[in-house]
Amino acid sequence: MAIIRVEHLTHHYSPGTPFEKTAIDDVSLEIEEGELVGVIGHTGSGKSTLIQHLNGLLKPDSGKVYINNTDIFESKETLQKIRFQVGLVFQYPEYQLFEETVYKDIAFGPTNMGLNPLQIREAVERAVSAVEIPSSMLEKSPFELSGGQKRRVAIAGVIAMNPRVLILDEPTAGLDPKGRDTILALIQKYHQQEHNTVLLVSHSMEDVAKYATKVLVMNRSQLYAYEDVDSIFTRAAEIEKIGLSVPQITKVFHQLAELGYPVNSNTYRIQEASEQLLRLLKKKGEQEC
Amino acid sequence: MLKDISIGQFFPGKSIVHRLDPRIKILLVFGFIITLFIVRNLVSFGLIILFLTVTVFTAKIPVKTVLKSLKPILPLILFTAILNIFFIDGHVLFRWGWIRITEDGIRLAVLMIIRIVCLIIGASLLTYTTSPIALTDAIERLLSPLKKIHFPVHEMAMMMTIALRFIPTLIEETDKIMSAQKARGADLETGGLMKRAKALVPILIPLFVSAFRRAEELALAMECRCYRGGEGRTRMKQLKLTVSDWVIAVFVTAFYIVGILMNLWIPALF
Numbered sequence: 001m002a003i004i005r006v007e008h009l010t011h012h013y014s015p016g017t018p019f020e021k022t023a024i025d026d027v028s029l030e031i032e033e034g035e036l037v038g039v040i041g042h043t044g045s046g047k048s049t050l051i052q053h054l055n056g057l058l059k060p061d062s063g064k065v066y067i068n069n070t071d072i073f074e075s076k077e078t079l080q081k082i083r084f085q086v087g088l089v090f091q092y093p094e095y096q097l098f099e100e101t102v103y104k105d106i107a108f109g110p111t112n113m114g115l116n117p118l119q120i121r122e123a124v125e126r127a128v129s130a131v132e133i134p135s136s137m138l139e140k141s142p143f144e145l146s147g148g149q150k151r152r153v154a155i156a157g158v159i160a161m162n163p164r165v166l167i168l169d170e171p172t173a174g175l176d177p178k179g180r181d182t183i184l185a186l187i188q189k190y191h192q193q194e195h196n197t198v199l200l201v202s203h204s205m206e207d208v209a210k211y212a213t214k215v216l217v218m219n220r221s222q223l224y225a226y227e228d229v230d231s232i233f234t235r236a237a238e239i240e241k242i243g244l245s246v247p248q249i250t251k252v253f254h255q256l257a258e259l260g261y262p263v264n265s266n267t268y269r270i271q272e273a274s275e276q277l278l279r280l281l282k283k284k285g286e287q288e289c
Numbered sequence: 290m291l292k293d294i295s296i297g298q299f300f301p302g303k304s305i306v307h308r309l310d311p312r313i314k315i316l317l318v319f320g321f322i323i324t325l326f327i328v329r330n331l332v333s334f335g336l337i338i339l340f341l342t343v344t345v346f347t348a349k350i351p352v353k354t355v356l357k358s359l360k361p362i363l364p365l366i367l368f369t370a371i372l373n374i375f376f377i378d379g380h381v382l383f384r385w386g387w388i389r390i391t392e393d394g395i396r397l398a399v400l401m402i403i404r405i406v407c408l409i410i411g412a413s414l415l416t417y418t419t420s421p422i423a424l425t426d427a428i429e430r431l432l433s434p435l436k437k438i439h440f441p442v443h444e445m446a447m448m449m450t451i452a453l454r455f456i457p458t459l460i461e462e463t464d465k466i467m468s469a470q471k472a473r474g475a476d477l478e479t480g481g482l483m484k485r486a487k488a489l490v491p492i493l494i495p496l497f498v499s500a501f502r503r504a505e506e507l508a509l510a511m512e513c514r515c516y517r518g519g520e521g522r523t524r525m526k527q528l529k530l531t532v533s534d535w536v537i538a539v540f541v542t543a544f545y546i547v548g549i550l551m552n553l554w555i556p557a558l559f
């Protein structure tokens with residue numbers, strides 16, 4: 001059953017002014033429970049706008065959003081409940097930290113949910129272990145931490161609500177390569193442990209290819225594609241045409257296939273690539289002996 | 290949304306009104322306000338309204354926008370009008386219980402409404418047609434005599450420029466922080482006064498932190514480019530009065546004087 005269902009969603013910013021802008025144009029899609037969806041597209045293609053509809057922060061001009069078969073705009077109460085079911089981590093989430101201590105900041109969401117102190121403590125501890133923050137950090141001020149640590153605390157603040165759907169808007173923006181890999185690996189681990197649905201907005205096809213199970217491509221306010229990672233890169237040429245890059249590995253393998261080597265042109269993970277190359281080289285070696 | 294607030298919005302353009310020297314423009318708006326409060330006869334008000342209309346059309350500001358600038362002060366206008374209509378003594382036109390409406394009350398109400406509306410439109414025309422930079426530049430130049438008494442004119446102007454520049458940025462930031470805290474279940478809309486005041490904490494703290502961070506970054510960037518106050522600083526765009534600036538200044542001032550002098554011959558509205 002689809003956990004997220006979006007029907008004919010359209011959204012305009014600043015309607016009725018000279019600055020009117022169609023940010024989402026008639027998007028329909030269904031996302032099954034348990035997927036790790038990579039959301040990809042150019043800057044300004046409407047990714048952030050789309051995901052802000054999924055927990056009702058933005059209201060569609062037309063169209064419907066269903067979470068778990070419930071229309072989220074049905075009533076105010078539904079909307080408030082949906083906010084806890086669909087956890088949204090904004091871009092640069094560390095700028096939202098405000099409490100005196102890391103612990104209190106992570107507890108903000110669970111407290112708003114009306115949990116009792118025991119449940120809150122449990123929720124915070126689970127979130128803290130998910131993002132691997134040492135517990136010695138819990139009593140520090142969030143403003144004392146490093147950039148990467150702040151980001152993890154902010155992500156923990158959303159995970160602590162134990163949402164069924166976790167959405168992260170470019171969680172690696174502005175981090176160094178190592179910090180980026182750490183965060184993505186944490187998210188993948190969290191997804192595998194909790195088996196919940198995760199939407200990961202990203203700029204990088206490499207990251208999406210490495211971590212996601214499905215890819216959602218946005219292009220000029222419209223849904224361009226929503227399919228398995230396995231099948232999306234068979235359309236590499238198309239994807240490059242709309243100005244998105246495919247993983248470098250895929251490019252290399254496309255060319256190898258074109259040159260007549262017996263490889264799978266639809267290769268996008270380093271692991272598979274190296275296996276195929278080794279096989280190829282070995283075969284060649286045998287022939288030469 | 291917060292973003293749709295349009296106070297002090299600038300509409301870029303190339304009309305005569307836009308190109309008029311900002312110093313002259315400021316002085317003429319001051320003159321306009323003074324005139325508005327001296328004038329008390331209908332013919333002069335007619336002239337003033339005509340003047341405003343002509344200016345709005347030459348500046349090519351959408352009439353809808355001009356009217357929208359009145360919306361925030363609508364309560365003030367209504368309040369003044371009601372106060373005047375019901376509480377001024379004079380020739381009674383209508384009585385119902387303790388409520389009575391006098392002729393003088395109506396006249397004064399009309400007078401005040403015309404004054405407030407013209408005042409707001411006139412002042413908004415200044416910000417609609419002058420970029421914030423030009424505006425602060427002009428203020429700096431107009432106030433420069435105060436430098437003699439060691440008043441930090443340049444610093445003030447720079448502070449104004451920066452403040453104006455960062456209003457949209459901070460509004461956008463507030464929007465973002467509000468969304469982010471709502472996503473964590475913050476309830477900003479319901480509850481009593483205390484609860485609502487408390488609900489502001491998760492928004493105000495990040496906002497202050499980010500404002501300070503931005504201020505620090507900006508200060509650093511300015512120092513990196515050798516900014517050290519107004520002394521010895523030259524400008525790329527010098528304000529220079531042209532002949533047409535003078536002509537417009539003289540014409541409009543003459544117009545104000547005529548409007549004021551009409552008070553002598555035409556019976557006052559009140």
Ligand SMILES: Nc1ncnc2c1ncn2[C@@H]1O[C@H](COP(=O)(O)OP(=O)(O)O)[C@@H](O)[C@H]1O
Nearest residue numbers: 013014021023042043044045046047048049050
């Ligand atoms: N708050 C806003 N007000 C007006 N326009 C906006 C706002 N947010 C985004 N937009 C515009 O909507 C379009 C989609 O933006 P966004 O959803 O942020 O794209 P992405 O996240 O893919 O970069 C862009 O053209 C952007 O300029």
Ligand SMILES: [Mg+2]
Nearest residue numbers: 047048091169
């Ligand atoms: Mg975005």
